[in-house]
Amino acid sequence: MNKRQILFMLCIAVAVGLLSRCSNRSAAAADPRGNAFADAASCAQCHKAVYDSYASTAHAHSSAVAGGGTVKGNFNAPGNVFHFAGRADVVMEKQGEELFQKVMVDGKEAARYPFDVVFGSGRKAQTFLYWRNEQYFQLPISWFVPADGWANSPGFPADHPKFDRVIPSTCFGCHSSMVKVREEVKGVTITEKFAKREMIAGIDCQRCHGPAAAHVDFHTENPAAKEPHHITLMDTLSRIQRLDACALCHSGLKPLYKPAFTFKPGDKLSDFIIPTVPFPQKPTQLDVHGNQMQLLAASQCFLQSKTMNCSSCHNPHVTERTNMQTFSQRCMTCHEPESPQFCKHTGKPSAVLQQNCIDCHMPALPSGSITLLANRKESPTPDSVRTHLIAVYEELVKKMD
Ligand code: HEC
Ligand code: HEC
Ligand code: HEC
Ligand code: HEC
Ligand code: HEC
Ligand code: HEC
Ligand code: HEC
Incomplete structure (x- = not known):
């Protein structure tokens, strides 16, 4: 082969390479996270119901x-001003599409x-x-x-x-x-x-399900395939693996060995989170904010059942908050009415207890770490968070009557 022929062959090779790459990538449009990831919106093509309901969850808008x-x-006066104890005010201002926090000292910007x-x-x-x-x-x-x-x-x-x-x-x-x-x-x-x-x-689908370009490509090319390919099957994960996939973000602020973005379902949390001292803390010392995993893990429900994980009560694709009856139904899958496992509280009829297990056994408690000073208030207001230490809160229940 002469030089020109070699060059020609090279060009063909490159072109074929590019083309095959293109056809491989045609299904899953490019994603800034790299080739292993599918375009975040592509899931909608085949999982429309999940995709649509997920779009309104807190995760999707975090x-x-x-x-x-x-x-x-x-952003409208007078509700757009925050007064500081000193000389400064901060005014929230809208200018066209741009939003600003504007500092005013003695009335001047x-x-x-x-x-x-x-x-x-x-x-x-x-x-x-x-x-x-x-x-x-x-x-x-x-x-x-x-x-x-x-x-x-x-x-x-x-x-x-x-x-x-x-x-x-x-x-x-x-x-x-x-x-x-x-x-x-x-x-x-x-x-x-x-x-x-x-x-x-x-937080998009692939944060919990892992990179899915190969999955999207396969199912686009094989529309008749009904069994999932090239995606981690959630049912095949152990209890710990399932918990770890949520605990990555629900274990409070902890130092990490490597970026949380690289976590995939099935990975071990201990490969990501650096244990801190003192560790473990007493559950009552843990802040209710963000420590759902640790609080749940200290609960008798968790310790004495072999199966409990976050999905026992949460469907991550749907917004269910404030729906106390739905959550109470999930409690009753293990604590069935009329069974010895049911609530021992005698102060209320069973039908009433069944309406809302949550406010008595998982009360919303003030966070110690997240407190915000509201406008013109002397002392900060704590954020209140649903504790995941499932227990009997006698004092609280007495106050409720
Ligand atoms: C071209 C169609 C198609 C696209 C696009 C697609 N999937 Fe799927 N997916 C399937 C099929 C078919 C199944 C198997 C049937 C089912 O579970 O719905 C499946 C199953 C799944 C499962 C279930 C695994 C299990 O535990 O059973 C997950 C998770 C999943 N897909 C995630 C995704 C994500 C994330 C995206 C977007 C990045 C996506 N899929 C895009 C076709 C598709
Ligand atoms: C916060 C983590 C999380 C996010 C985000 C998430 N999923 Fe899931 N997904 C799960 C878990 C956990 C399961 C297993 C549920 C179970 O076993 O009860 C699951 C199950 C599934 C399944 C199989 C069974 C089913 O419920 O249909 C599909 C398909 C699926 N997810 C698709 C998606 C798609 C598409 C998105 C984005 C629109 C998405 N998921 C976002 C955690 C998540
Ligand atoms: C990538 C980090 C991340 C992962 C993984 C994750 N979460 Fe979250 N989760 C968050 C953040 C951040 C919020 C707060 C969202 C907000 O309101 O801004 C949140 C909020 C929630 C809420 C409150 C939603 C509401 O509407 O009140 C629940 C419940 C929850 N997560 C459960 C889960 C479960 C179950 C899993 C595992 C299947 C999981 N999360 C995995 C980061 C994560
Ligand atoms: C380890 C994971 C994690 C890290 C890191 C993290 N957050 Fe969060 N954040 C969460 C979770 C989980 C929630 C919701 C659950 C809760 O309130 O207990 C949340 C809630 C919030 C909320 C309230 C959301 C709402 O609508 O109720 C804000 C605001 C917030 N975080 C800001 C931040 C900022 C700013 C940082 C960095 C300094 C940060 N977060 C770091 C996991 C995290
Ligand atoms: C996966 C099964 C399961 C689920 C779901 C479940 N529990 Fe439990 N729970 C148990 C087991 C097992 C025990 C320990 C034996 C017992 O006390 O009945 C327990 C114990 C308890 C206790 C006694 C706690 C203590 O410290 O002595 C309370 C209270 C309780 N559960 C309330 C609830 C509430 C409220 C819900 C729903 C938010 C719930 N459980 C969901 C299995 C479960
Ligand atoms: C036994 C049932 C149960 C289990 C198991 C469970 N949760 Fe919850 N979770 C609840 C209930 C009930 C709420 C309150 C919902 C509301 O206030 O509307 C809640 C609320 C939350 C919130 C919002 C807290 C707040 O105050 O805004 C987060 C975040 C959360 N759960 C994460 C998790 C994670 C992560 C796991 C697994 C480690 C988990 N949950 C396991 C029942 C459960
Ligand atoms: C009005 C508040 C209230 C409601 C609602 C309520 N409980 Fe209770 N529960 C209590 C109190 C208080 C006790 C302790 C009773 C005692 O020991 O005399 C208790 C005891 C229990 C126990 C036994 C704890 C032990 O020490 O073994 C379980 C399990 C339980 N409740 C589960 C539930 C479930 C599940 C629901 C919802 C179907 C529910 N409770 C609704 C207040 C309540």
Whole structure:
């Protein structure tokens, strides 16, 4: 072969390579997470019912790029002002599509910071980040749903607005599906640098089910196949593996060996979470916020049944919160009425007990770590969280009567 022929052969080879790549990738459009991942929206083609109901869950909205449609708070006077104990006020302002937190000192504008990223679906709270010099910082004012108003962000000073709290990629690891980040090393300090607003917002299907491009490709090419291929079958996971898949994000804030984004169903949580001291803590010392796994694991239901996992009570594709009867039905799969396993409380008829096991045995308790100072209030209001330490709360039940 001469040079030209070789070049020609090479071109053919490259072209064939490209073409076959294209046809392989045609089903699952490119995803910024890489070739193993399918485009997040592609699941809708074959799992429309799950996809549609999932779209309205808290998981799907656990983060967002900031905008009029994603920030829940009030931007109209007079409800758009947060007063600090010192001289400053912060005013929430809308300018076209852009939203700002504007600092006013003695009635004059001193600075303004954009809303770039939203954390929190707004069940209880939303907190906001602004981007500057390739870093994300938390804005001092959050939206606090129980107060239906703006509040000082948790742990922020009460007398002045603070704008220098750096937000690490770990927050995105639990609240989003991807964030563009690189590490800049200078001597011994490592700084995380982010591309502005570059993320896959919310928790998508592949965060729980793992990368699914091969699954999408297979089923697109084999529409007659009814059995799932190239996807982890949830039924084949052990109890621990199922728990770990939720506990990755529901074990509170813990340091990690590797990014939470790389976790796939079936992986071991101990390969991700660095054990911290003191560990384990007493369940009563654990904060109700975020520690669902540890609290549940300390409950007799969990310890004495061989099967209980998060799916015993939660369907992650559907929003079921506040539906106490649905949850109580799930309690009664093990604590059947008229059986010795049923509630021992004699203060109320069985039919009444069956309406709502939850408020007596899994009460909503104040969080010690998440407290927000509401506008013009002296002391902070704690976020209240449903405890997962399932138990008898005698004192609380007495107060309910
Ligand atoms: C071209 C069709 C198609 C697309 C697109 C598709 N799937 Fe599937 N999927 C199937 C079929 C067929 C099954 C087997 C029947 C069933 O369980 O619905 C399945 C089953 C599953 C299962 C069940 C596994 C188990 O435990 O039984 C999961 C999880 C799943 N798909 C996730 C996804 C995700 C995530 C996406 C998007 C990234 C996706 N699928 C896109 C066709 C598809
Ligand atoms: C990638 C991290 C992540 C994983 C994995 C995860 N969660 Fe969550 N979960 C969150 C975050 C973040 C929130 C808070 C969402 C919000 O309101 O902004 C949340 C909220 C919830 C809620 C409250 C929803 C509501 O409507 O009140 C439930 C229940 C829940 N998760 C259960 C589960 C279960 C069960 C699993 C495992 C099948 C799981 N989660 C896996 C991060 C995760
Ligand atoms: C928070 C984690 C989580 C997210 C996010 C999630 N799933 Fe699931 N999914 C599960 C778990 C856990 C099961 C097993 C449920 C069980 O065994 O009760 C499951 C089961 C399934 C199944 C098989 C059985 C069924 O319930 O239909 C399909 C299909 C599925 N998921 C598709 C999806 C799709 C599509 C999305 C995105 C729209 C999605 N899932 C998002 C955790 C999740
Ligand atoms: C280990 C996983 C994890 C990390 C890391 C994490 N969160 Fe969360 N976050 C959760 C879970 C789970 C919930 C909901 C459950 C709860 O409240 O107990 C939540 C709830 C929230 C909420 C309230 C959402 C709502 O609508 O009720 C906000 C706001 C929030 N987180 C912001 C942040 C910020 C900011 C960071 C980084 C400093 C962060 N989170 C880091 C898991 C995490
Ligand atoms: C998977 C089965 C299962 C489910 C679901 C379940 N439990 Fe249990 N639960 C048990 C077992 C087993 C025990 C230990 C034996 C006993 O006390 O009956 C237990 C114990 C208890 C106890 C006694 C706790 C103590 O510290 O002595 C209470 C209270 C309780 N469960 C309430 C509930 C409530 C409320 C729900 C629903 C939110 C629920 N359980 C769901 C299996 C389950
Ligand atoms: C025995 C039943 C049961 C089990 C098992 C269970 N939960 Fe829950 N969970 C509930 C109930 C009931 C609520 C309250 C719903 C409401 O307030 O509307 C709840 C609420 C939550 C919330 C929202 C908390 C809040 O205050 O906003 C999260 C997050 C959550 N569960 C995560 C988990 C995770 C993760 C697991 C597994 C480690 C799990 N749950 C296992 C019954 C259960
Ligand atoms: C009005 C509050 C209330 C409601 C509603 C309620 N319980 Fe109870 N439950 C109690 C109290 C208080 C006790 C302790 C009774 C005693 O020991 O005299 C108890 C005892 C129990 C026990 C036995 C605990 C032990 O020490 O062995 C179980 C199991 C239980 N409840 C499950 C349930 C389930 C399941 C439901 C819903 C179908 C439910 N309870 C509804 C207050 C309540």
